[in-house]
Amino acid sequence: MTTIAQTVDVQTDYDVNADVENQYLTFILSDEEYGVDILRVQEIRGWESVTSVPNAPDYLKGVINIRGTIVPIVDLRMRFGMEQLEYGPITVVIVLKVIGENRERVMGIVVDTVSDTYDVPEDSIKPAPDFGDKIEVAFVKGLATVNEKMLILLDIDKLLNSGELNILDQ
């Protein structure tokens, strides 16, 4: 288990600072490369067994203990309805800070493997085409091309606050 990055602070405003470059941490999911804002990444851990949560959605694998805090782990393949993969030695959990409507949470996502970090200029991010109902495009912040490769940049706030994970504070 290695800690690559510690969070610095809250995200920058993407729309205004057009020429600002943002760093993205990318990971592989079913041969495609996805990226998340690196400032949201708290740490990267190897897969370890989790404690399952009763009556939770399938993709919520369970919870783990990270230095005294209970952190829920979401399997991204299952969240996107992809084919399941056996967890192996390179399966990693990326622990992210998720900003919800009125609070911050720490959650982990299970991905196939971590790939790289890239600087992506904000203006090179293209909006994702409309796929209709097929794919939950709302979670895709945009597409970017780096070194001739396409990166799918995820909006983790939307992703990890969606569906059953959405909490309305009562």
Add this chain to the structure above:
Amino acid sequence: MGIDLSQFHETFLEESFEGLDVMESSLLNLDAGDSDPETVNTIFRSAHSIKGGSATFGFDNVAEFTHVLETLLDQVRGGERDVTQEIIAALLESVDCVRSMLSAQRDSSEYDEKQVQSVLKQLECMLDKEDSAVEEEKDDAQVSPGVTQGWLIDFRPHLNMIQTGNDPVRIIRELKSLGPVEIKCDMGKMPALPDLMPEDCYLSWQIELFGDVDEAVVNDVFEWVEGECDLVISSLQTDVSTSSAVAVNADPVEEILAATTELQVEEKVIVTNKDKTGSDDSVAKPVQKRTKAAAEGSSIRVGIDKVDELINLVGELVITQSMLGELGQNFDTSKIEKMMDGLSQLERHTRELQESVMRIRMLPISFAFNRFPRLVHDLSSKLGKKIELKLSGEATELDKTVMEKIGDPLVHLVRNSLDHGLETPEVRKAAGKSETGLLHLNAYHKGGSIIIEITDDGAGLNKEKIRAKAISNGLITEEEVFSDEKINDLIFQPGFSTAEKVSDVSGRGVGMDVVRKNIRELGGAVDIVSNEGKGSTITIRLPLTLAIMDGQLVRVGNETYIIPIVSIIESLQAKNENINKIVDQAEVYKLRDEYINIVRLYEIFKLQPDCKDINNGLLVMVEGEGSKIGLFVDELLGQQQVVIKSLETNYQRIDGVSGATILGDGTVAMILDVPGLVVMSRIKTSVKEDKVA
């Protein structure tokens, strides 16, 4: 640079508020015409300490006020004055005044000067009236006191007297109040101005006090400075006019000293100014913007015995640690037994240490209860009701955070009882009850919870009225069956009130929902049992502490769960003959005389268990929400104390799970929410019933 007295302000204020509480509760214990000397003494002592302290810290308004208060109390104490209802009322009001002045000091806010002045006048009025009476008496009884008698007081304060918080000016003023004085000031020790330390006292005095004053009274004046000055008090015989030295009138002396104090103050202001560079306001209003939140609840007073216990335990822990360390340095298998001993010692000490630390946070519930005698006293006269307040179980200890959060809900509930529950004497008489209504506050431990009961023998809840109101509010329909639980639920709804008129006491319909919300936030529950015409009881159930609990580890399939030990009644191996199935759906277990609903944990949590046959598994009988269920688990593991962690921080609430904890191996285990499971089992059964239907 002198001592910055402001660092003691917080402690002083805290102590003073405690003193005021003591005064208040003692005053309420005082009955007109019957003054228990010890009670009066207690009140006097508190007032005296507040006076002394406030003078020290320069809260002159408080000091002056308490001085008058003290004079009055002194007369009561001396038996010169009978305790009347009037005096008690005035004293209670003055307690409020002092409290408001001190709170104003704490929050750097304003207090109601007018109110203070009016109370002060009232007190002075009383004093004057009595004084003249006393004087007349004296004149009759005694030979007029000649000027021949008096005292020569040689008062030489030590250098550090001002630093100890005693102000010679006050002492001299006090002496002046005893009779005519002639004061000579000895300024011989006064250094040159550059060497002068503003907080040192260089002056000494020779004071001649004329008049028929008791020596004890003179001694009393110097009571606070004993050991901080050289004091010789000798009787003044005849020749008075020996004044040859630098005879200084008392007033110039005061001026000098006042100047010294001013110097001190100035210095302080400069210090503050330095701290807050650049902000001009800070000179004028050094700590104006201090928030109330910061002033409150940041400290806790702990009994010295509790601290000593901690130190002992830490000592033992260190010994055990060094023993284990030594063992580890050259370890071989022969020492295993010794190591096990050491480890079990370590475990015991850790547990004791943990308990002691938790106990530091525990305060007797009297902290929350103490405000009620006054509240009831005030409210009952306002509402024209006769009410007797009974408190019991005040020594029951409760976590400080829980205590802080339960205070306001309790006040609300008590006010409700007073306003809506208890009737006026006439109504009570008509109903055949005694004129005085009874309000009983009780606290006790039950299992791992603390129970607070508020019982009154008033009118109880008017079900019809609640029903009508609920229908008109659209909360229920006409046809709806109206169970007792429903009533409970209704009166905790926001905006629900059946009060015909809104008073400033209650009836706005805000409050009960907040009460329930607050109590639920603490992990507690609130419940009402009402008997129309006979009264009602509100029961609040709170967890003892919020952080740690004893848990029983159980295994279902591959998962480990924790059941709070307090909710476990017993665990048993199921016997087939005791299991019955009702309409092939719900399973019940016959435990002695009871039939208990069986809940298969693996069904509720959708797990793959070792066995589905109840005969091979274990049943853990638990109680929650007033009923029992039997949890069917695969295996009982062990018992341990667990630290409760919230799942909601990063996830959300899960039905049937109250939280999570981290086990010794670092993995997470869910803590079962027994009341929640009971509710779930009911829902499950009703779903099955639907299917059958």
